[in-house]
Amino acid sequence: MIWIVIFSFFLVCATSFFPKYLIKKHENKYVEIDVSSLDKSKTYYLHVLGAGYSLDTRLSATKQLSDVTLSRLIEAIRISKKLPNYKIVGSGYSSLGIESQASVVKRAAVELGVPDDKIEMLTTPSNTAEEVVAFVNQFGIDKKVIVVSDAMHLPRAIMLYMQNxxxxxxxxxxxxxxxxxxxYNGITFPSISSLDLMNEYLREQLKYWKDSWSNK
Structure with missing residues (x-):
């Protein structure tokens, strides 16, 4: 009986429909930002949360960023072009004590046409909770903040900002x-990609629970 339950659970997680349903529900908590609704007289800080990089000196800064971090930066730049007053904030440390992720984000933003004086850095945080605390410590709590991150990751990031x-x-x-x-978001044959989706969803839920309780 237990093997039937385990096999059934495996099929549910590995055949795409259920993982995609859960992720869709989670990602739909926030819609794409409507910049036209923002108060253009204010200065907005676009916090680009970090998601990895490589200091491969053969490559330009944009290519040194992970695909995820680069996509977040591009979204921040897209939004900034519709705002008269803004700052783009890159964040992320270096575990080896060399150039930080925040610094590479800044170099990449400059490569993409953002003026140097429009970019700020948070060079010490190693995770989302630390990124939020670092922002508050450096800029205070009276700033207008736009958090740019993956749709899957944003509910936790917004919750952490609210806690701070x-x-x-x-x-x-x-x-x-x-x-x-x-x-196509229907049922598929079992696949590693579907299991990866389910794993990503469960990990984000556990991190949300952990962060929501650790700051109480």
Whole structure:
């Protein structure tokens, strides 16, 4: 009996429909930011949360960023072009004590046409909770903050900002599940990619629970 339960659970997790359903529900907590609704007289801080990089000196800064971090930066730049007053904030440390992720984000932003004086760095945080605390410590709680991150990751980031006294504006990107007419989100044969989706969803839920309780 127990093997039937285990096999059934495996099929549910490995055949795409259920993992995509859960991720879709989670990602739909925030819609794409409507920049036209923002108060253009204010200065907005676009916090680009870190998601990895490589200091491969053969490559330009944009290519040194992970695909996820680069996509977040591109979304921040897209938004900034519609705002008269803004700062782009890169964050992330270096575990080896060399150039930080925040520094590479800044170099990449400059490569993409952002003026140097429009970019700020948080060079010490190693995870999302530390990124939020570092922002508050450096800029205070009275700033207008737009958090740019993956749609899957944003609910936790926004919750952490709220715990630290800022009602931040979510700017989701890197949607894991899309709903275009050319996207198939039904049942598939069992696959590693579907298991990866389920694993990603469960890990994010556990991190949300951990962060929500650790700061109480």
């Amino acid at each position: 006294g800022i009602v931040a504006i979510p700017a989701p990107t890197n949607f894991r599940v899309k709903h275009g007419i050319n996207d």
